[in-house]
Amino acid sequence: MKPHRSDTHVRLDSVTNNALDDAAGPGGLTVGATASRVEVTVRTLHHWDAIGLVRPSGRSTSGYRLYSAADLARIHRVLIYRELGLSLDDIGALLDAPTVDMTVPLRLQRAQLLDRISRLQAMVDAVDRMIEAASAGTLLSAEEQVAIFGQRWKPSLAEGAHDRWGDTPQWAQYAERAAGMTPDDWQQIADNVVTLEHDLAAAKRAGVRPGSTEANALAERHRTSIDAYFDCTLSMQVCLGKKYAADPGFTAYYDAIEPGLTLWLRDIIDANARDRGVDPDSATWT
Secondary structure (H helix, E strand, O other), X not given: OOOOOOHHHHHHHHHHHXXXXXXXXXXXXXXXXXXXXXXXXXXXXXXXXXXXXXXXXXXXXXXXXXXXXXXXXXXXXXXXXHHOOOOHXXXXXXXXXXXXXXXXXXXXXXXXXXXXXXXXXXXHHHHHHHHXXXXXXXXXXXXXXXXXXXXXOOOHHHHHHHHHHOOOHHHHHXXXXXXXXOHHHHHHHHHHHHHHHHHHHHHHHOOOOOOOHHHHHHHHHHHHHHHOOXXXXXXXXXXXXXXXXXXXXXXXXXXXXXXXXXXXXXXXXXXXXXXXXXXXXXXXXX
16 A cells, blocks of 8 residues: 655645746756745845755855755745744754654654644633633532522522623632632632631620721631632722622621621721721722
8 A cells, every 4th residue: 555645745745846847947046036936035045044054056157146946945845844833953954864754853743733732722711711700700500509608699699790890800800710710619718708707797796896906807807708709908898898788688698697797897897997097988999
């Protein structure tokens, strides 16, 4: 059976034959004509001559470079190998080797291309996950959300959050982080929130006063819990505390944990911000 010839082998033969047909007689082509014929710059041909990659075989009576049919064939081989991604040094070594096994560099280049395809596919997958996270609010299924966040959690809350904040930089940051989170990551976040809410409720029942060391530490833990989604400044946290107190949904959520917890949480957030140089009355979402 006749061995299979790759497209690259066929192309090499084709360009070699074309080069032989196009050579301008025994004198050859000038550097300008050669550059035009092979569609590279004169400067490129000069560079290849200087590094010994493609040296013209002849000179005119005036001393100008003249490229023969064999020179053009070598140039075309250089262009093909460059298209495959080989360096000029590797191309020179390949062309000047006593016996040329074309499969060696081609197999190497194939492996490199497959690796690049794999990395690009991973990037595409990551972008797809970011798009999905940005649109849906989370990559968890409805069942996974309830299992992780508890029976009080409503999957529609994620959609509502997207409708409310989907065009903000913070949502974009959240989507980027959410795209890389696994169910185990979400479970850790949920467990931390449950612990924080338990400690907030216990402190409220114990009469911990806003502005105290203990209250400020809890306020900072609350801000850190927001940092899991996006970078939350003191000023942003104050705005969130006000939102909790003004929104019936948030109020019902926190007050179900401990009566009056919503307003107390807002107050410890404000007091902590004030102690750290942020005026709660003039705080903005920055």
